[in-house]
Amino acid sequence: MPESFEETITLAGDLHARPAGALSVAAAQFSSAVQLAVAGRADGGTAGVTGPQADAKSVLAVMQLGASSGQQVTVRAVGPDAEKAVETLIGILAAVSKAGD
């Protein structure tokens, strides 16, 4: 039975190309399937509504999410190293700051 974990974080800055690359490089180190899901606009208007999702291992898909400051990003992983994968990617998302690019 594969393990499944998820955790949600609110972005402090926009998810630009470089952190998107860092996410995908990190996600590729895990055998678990890892998905990112975005919900909640910066204005709070659609919080809780299911938004776009992306395979975290595909940098172009992650960039296409266009996740921005104030949005909630959920990391979901399924597989033998799911917990570590979620912890690692949440760590990278937590480091995304307003000044980041």
Place this chain on the structure above:
Amino acid sequence: MAARVGIVLVSHSASLAEGTAELAGQVGGGAVTITTAGGTDDGRLGTSIDKVADAIRRADAGAGVLILPDLGSSVLTVRTLLADDADDLPGPLEVADAPFVEGAVAAAVTAAAGGSLKAVLDAAQEARHARKL
């Protein structure tokens, strides 16, 4: 750490190749070797077989090299080189049929993550289907 796949960007324009290499290298976290073959030997727009061969040798770290041409005669130049001089080049080599910027970024991330030459080729070629809006 095992050797990573190297990436060669072949463009008619030296500045296009170098700018794309800079962007892809940064998105990949600086962990992958990306070399460029842009412009002719005398600095005009065009492609150079000698520049491509040199870029392949500089990109090789023992895990194979992915070559990404931009347009038209870049592809012909790469094909001519591989047909005539493959024995004098490090290998294995693959040529990606992919959009230049998206393909370079996707390939750089997969190479930085330690992906095989096949995985890096697939990542570049899947970029054809990536939407940007």
